[in-house]
Amino acid sequence: xxxxxxxxxxxxxxxxxxxxxxxxxxxxxxxxxxxxxxxxxxxxxxxxxxxxxxxxxxxxxxxxxxxxxxxxxxxxxxxxxxxxxxxxxxxxxxxxxxxxxxxxxxxxxxxxxxxxxxxxxxxxxxxxxxxxxxxxxxxxxxxxxxxxxxxxxxxxxxxxxxxxxxxxxxxxxxxxxxxxxxxxxxxxxxxxxxxxxxxxxxxxx
Amino acid sequence: xxxxxxxxxxxxxxxxxxxxxxxxxxxxxxxxxxxxxxxxxxxxxxxxxxxxxxxxxxxxxxxxxxxxxxxxxxxxxxxxxxxxxxxxxxxxxxxxxxxxxxxxxxxxxxxxxxxxxxxxxxxxxxxxxxxxxxxxxxxxxxxxxxxxxxxxxxxxxxxxxxxxxxxxxxxxxxxxxxxxxxxxxxxxxxxxxxxxxxxxxxxxxxxxxxxxxxxxxxxxxxxxxxxxxxxxxxxxxxxxxxxxxxxxxxxxxxxxxxxxxxxxxxxxxxxxxxxxxxxxxxxxxxxxxxxxxxxxxxxxxxxxxxxxxxxxxxxxxxxxxxxxxxxxxxxxxxxxxxxxxxxxxxxxxxxxxxxxxxxxxxxxxxxxxxxxxxxxxxxxxxxxxxxxxxxxxxxxxxxxxxxxxxxxxxxxxxxxxxxxxxxxxxxxxxxxxxxxxxxxxxxxxxxxxxxxxxxxxxxxxxxxxxxxxxxxxxxxxxxxxxxxxxxxxxxxxxxxxxxxxxxxxxxxxxxxxxxxxxxxxxxxxxxxxxxxxxxxxxxxxxxxxxxxxxxxxxxxxxxxxx
Numbered sequence: 001x002x003x004x005x006x007x008x009x010x011x012x013x014x015x016x017x018x019x020x021x022x023x024x025x026x027x028x029x030x031x032x033x034x035x036x037x038x039x040x041x042x043x044x045x046x047x048x049x050x051x052x053x054x055x056x057x058x059x060x061x062x063x064x065x066x067x068x069x070x071x072x073x074x075x076x077x078x079x080x081x082x083x084x085x086x087x088x089x090x091x092x093x094x095x096x097x098x099x100x101x102x103x104x105x106x107x108x109x110x111x112x113x114x115x116x117x118x119x120x121x122x123x124x125x126x127x128x129x130x131x132x133x134x135x136x137x138x139x140x141x142x143x144x145x146x147x148x149x150x151x152x153x154x155x156x157x158x159x160x161x162x163x164x165x166x167x168x169x170x171x172x173x174x175x176x177x178x179x180x181x182x183x184x185x186x187x188x189x190x191x192x193x194x195x196x197x198x199x200x201x202x203x204x205x
Numbered sequence: 206x207x208x209x210x211x212x213x214x215x216x217x218x219x220x221x222x223x224x225x226x227x228x229x230x231x232x233x234x235x236x237x238x239x240x241x242x243x244x245x246x247x248x249x250x251x252x253x254x255x256x257x258x259x260x261x262x263x264x265x266x267x268x269x270x271x272x273x274x275x276x277x278x279x280x281x282x283x284x285x286x287x288x289x290x291x292x293x294x295x296x297x298x299x300x301x302x303x304x305x306x307x308x309x310x311x312x313x314x315x316x317x318x319x320x321x322x323x324x325x326x327x328x329x330x331x332x333x334x335x336x337x338x339x340x341x342x343x344x345x346x347x348x349x350x351x352x353x354x355x356x357x358x359x360x361x362x363x364x365x366x367x368x369x370x371x372x373x374x375x376x377x378x379x380x381x382x383x384x385x386x387x388x389x390x391x392x393x394x395x396x397x398x399x400x401x402x403x404x405x406x407x408x409x410x411x412x413x414x415x416x417x418x419x420x421x422x423x424x425x426x427x428x429x430x431x432x433x434x435x436x437x438x439x440x441x442x443x444x445x446x447x448x449x450x451x452x453x454x455x456x457x458x459x460x461x462x463x464x465x466x467x468x469x470x471x472x473x474x475x476x477x478x479x480x481x482x483x484x485x486x487x488x489x490x491x492x493x494x495x496x497x498x499x500x501x502x503x504x505x506x507x508x509x510x511x512x513x514x515x516x517x518x519x520x521x522x523x524x525x526x527x528x529x530x531x532x533x534x535x536x537x538x539x540x541x542x543x544x545x546x547x548x549x550x551x552x553x554x555x556x557x558x559x560x561x562x563x564x565x566x567x568x569x570x571x572x573x574x575x576x577x578x579x580x581x582x583x584x585x586x587x588x589x590x591x592x593x594x595x596x597x598x599x600x601x602x603x604x605x606x607x608x609x610x611x612x613x614x615x616x617x618x619x620x621x622x623x624x625x626x627x628x629x630x631x632x633x634x635x636x637x638x639x640x641x642x643x644x645x646x647x648x649x650x651x652x653x654x655x656x657x658x659x660x661x662x663x664x665x666x667x668x669x670x671x672x673x674x675x676x677x678x679x680x681x682x683x684x685x686x687x688x689x690x691x692x693x694x695x696x697x698x699x700x701x702x703x704x705x706x707x708x709x710x711x712x713x714x715x716x717x718x719x720x721x722x723x724x725x726x727x728x729x730x731x732x733x734x735x736x737x738x739x740x741x742x743x744x745x746x747x748x749x750x751x752x753x754x755x756x757x758x759x760x761x762x763x764x765x766x767x
Contacts, residue, residue: 050222057228061235069238077328081264181234188227195224 007202014041048197052123055192059116062185067109069178072158076171084178085109085154107153108182115151115189118144119196126200137201145193151186155179247275247294252309252333254348257289259313259331267293267309267333274299275333291348293333303346306338310349351377362389363413365466367404367422367452368397369474374450375424381406381452382425388412391452404474406452415456416466422454422474423481453478457534485512485533490546490570492526492585497550497568504530504546504570511536514570528585530570540583543575547586589613598625599650601643601740603659603690605748608639610663610688617643618662618691624649627690641748643690648766653744654694656737658756660749663688690748696761697736735761 008015012025016034023035025043032041070082083091085108092101118140125137158175165173254260260277267275279292295303313331314323326332333348372394381389389408397403408416430439452474456463466472475481479501492498495517504512512532520527532540549571551563563569570585605611608630617625625645633640645653 047222047224051224054222054224054228058231061228061231064235065238079264079329087263184231188231 009043014043016041042197044197044199048195048200049123049126051195052119052192055188055195056116056119056123059112059185059188059192062181062188063112063116066112066178066181066185069181070176071154071178071182072161073174073176074165074171075174082176085182104154104157107150111147111151112182112185112189115144115148115193119189119192122196122201134201138198141193141196141198141201148186148190148193151189152183155183155186245297247296248300248303248344249278250275250293250295250303250344250346252291252293252346252348253283254289254291254311255287255350257291259311259326260289260291260333261330264330265291265332267295267335268312269299269302269335269337277333291333300342302335302337303343304338305340305343307343307346308336308338308349309333309346310335310352312352361410361413363408363410363416363466364392364468365406365408365416366469366471367406367474368471369402369404369424370476372402372404373424373476375404375452376450379450379452381408381422381454383412383415383454385453386412388415388454404452414465416454416470417456417463418466418470419463420454420456420466420472421481422452422472423478424474424476425451425453425478455481457482480513480515480531485531485535486537486540487515487581488512488530488532488540489582490528490530490585491520491582492528492548493587495526495528497548498526498528498570499567502567502569504532504572505549506536506539506572506574511539528570537579539572539574540579540581541575542577542580544572544580544583545575545586546570546572546583547589549589598647599645599653599740600628600742601645601653602743602745603641603643603748604633604745605639605641605661606750608641609661609750611641611661611690612688615663616689617645618689619649619652619693621691624652641690651739651763651766652694653692653740654735654737655740655744656735657692657694657740657746658749658752659690659692659746660752660756661688662691662752691752692746693752693756693759694761694763695736695756695759697734735763 008022009025014023014025014032015021016023016037016039018039019034019037021034021036023032023041026032033039034041067085069084071085071088073080073082075081085104089101089105089109092098092104122137122141125133158173158179161173162175165171257280259265260280262277262280265277266273267277275293275295277291278294281290281292282288283290310333311331312323312326312334314327315321323331375391375394377391377393379391380387381391387409389406389412391404392407393405395403395405406422430437454472455478498514498517500514500517502514503510504514512530515529515531517526517528519525547570548568549560549563550568551560611627611630613627613629615627616623617627625643628642628644630639630641632638
């Protein structure tokens with residue numbers, strides 16, 4: 001990389017992450033606030049790596065019950081039938097709803113795994129001070145942030161189904177334990193991507 | 206930059222960020238879930254079905270007494286493609302029940318004459334149910350093709366086996382009746398090694414006490430229509446047995462204090478109630494031919510039914526008939542060495558009809574008990590034995606050139622009064638003459654003296670001569686038709702005296718009407734004493750072909766015995 005390029009940090013400047021105002025860095029015990037919007041200013045997000053790691057591990061652990069336990073229970077003619085995420089997808093495939101099956105597969109299985117794996121890859125690359133593929137890593141992080149909000153889709157599907165399909169004992173759908181774990185996975189991955197400071201990618205460059 | 210102001214102490218960040226609580230909590234939750242799932246893990250069992258129709262992965266349950274206790278988690282076809290392996294996960298409480306003899310089968314809706322069962326499966330789909338068994342724990346089972354046993358097989362009932370030649374119209378679920386009340390039902394049936402049908406029967410607890418070791422079971426299936434010479438009989442048990450078949454049982458009266466039956470006891474299943482009632486000692490009778498002997502004909506002794514014929518078949522060598530019969534137990538003392546069996550048939554002869562009742566009641570077998578050791582196989586006689594009852598009369602033997610028309614039971618006449626019977630005949634050892642044994646009734650025994658003359662009184666004796674004219678002589682009418690023997694005993698005095706006396710007396714009646722003379726017969730003149738001496742048993746006489754005139758005129762006074 002271009003060694004002569006000056007970073008904001010080297011120039012003693014700070015960027016507000018909320019309003020993107022550029023301020024000069026001042027040392028001191030007091031908190032730095034954006035004079036413009038009042039947001040907290042960090043040179044780097046405090047303790048970012050540790051937080052991100054903790055949240056990543058949390059989501060990784062919660063992924064197991066989220067996928068192995070039934071996510072919703074379909075009651076049909078009094079017969080309760082609990083379904084895990086995979087079983088739900090199988091159902092949609094069997095009934096020919098390939099589109100819905102693909103969406104749910106992406107939103108519920110691929111995306112969480114992609115998110116967790118992607119952030120982990122970036123984290124490792126920073127800690128190992130890999131100096132290649134910097135742009136790609138940034139791009140990947142951007143994608144992760146973008147799709148993060150869609151990973152709640154599964155929870156939405158369940159919420160909508162529970163509300164719509166409620167015919168008493170004839171047919172009804174109730175959420176099962178995995179829904180909670182799945183929501184927890186989604187939340188912790190979103191938090192993990194938030195606590196991560198992208199500037200760290202370029203740090204060692 | 207130099208300054209008096211002290212610099213802050215720079216310390217590396219100690220401890221760990223509180224954010225790490227999150228993964229720890231997640232780990233705890235996940236660990237707890239894992240622990241729970243291991244602890245609550247079901248028992249995986251494979252059940253092999255011939256046909257897994259209606260079984261769905263993740264849907265079909267194992268239901269026991271209405272409780273779902275297992276779920277089909279996987280289906281796979283066996284390697285040889287001949288059956289289906291069904292993987293079932295049981296709740297862990299079922300642990301104790303999955304033993305070697307536990308039986309599984311599929312419940313599907315079934316409509317039968319007895320009713321509709323498994324109706325719930327129409328909506329919910331078929332399910333698997335089970336009957337816990339004993340034995341070591343087992344994880345691999347083979348499902349039954351059909352329900353093994355009625356679920357009503359309550360504990361405390363009695364499980365017994367019936368052995369039958371033929372299942373007939375019985376089927377699983379056919380009911381067992383005691384005095385017409387439903388007492389149990391058929392659980393299952395199978396063939397044993399000997400080709401007999403083994404029927405597993407469950408007797409309800411309430412009736413378990415009623416089954417004794419001596420109980421008799423019989424098939425009450427359908428309507429029994431029995432027609433024969435003795436009339437016809439229609440019998441039916443409960444209406445449901447018309448269609449489903451059924452079994453009845455009773456306890457023979459003489460077996461009241463017999464021990465109660467235990468689980469697993471075997472009983473014979475009789476074809477019908479008659480056979481069950483007649484059941485007793487099985488005997489085998491060997492006859493030359495089966496004419497007149499049918500299944501179910503009676504065996505009577507002194508006119509009372511004591512048994513029945515079960516089967517009539519050719520013996521192995523095809524030289525005769527083997528009749529299997531059963532004699533009621535209380536009469537088994539009749540079955541001894543020397544017991545003779547023969548068939549009683551109606552006979553119509555010139556001299557009259559005999560055993561006419563058998564035309565109506567059918568032929569029957571009768572017997573004359575012997576005195577030997579108990580025995581089970583007897584030779585049946587082709588004809589009634591010549592010597593029916595032990596007689597206490599005087600037994601004498603007549604030797605004749607020819608037998609003539611004499612046969613057993615022919616009468617022996619004295620003055621045309623029957624005083625005895627022919628009991629039998631045989632050829633003498635050197636075949637020169639016929640030996641006829643005769644029994645003279647006791648009161649008449651004194652009539653036979655050493656000098657007595659016997660002659661064949663059969664038929665009509667016609668003397669025809671040119672000078673004397675024709676003379677027809679007969680004994681009684683019966684003897685004309687049937688034959689017979691007559692005898693006379695001479696007096697001590699010359700025959701002529703006797704003859705004159707007889708002529709004057711003009712018949713026996715005249716003589717006997719004089720009580721005085723008859724009374725002091727002992728003191729009558731010497732001429733009226735019979736000649737010769739009284740004979741003993743076994744005395745031999747010659748049987749003449751015809752009488753001489755003079756013999757007919759002999760009429761000594763003889764005091765009759767008692």
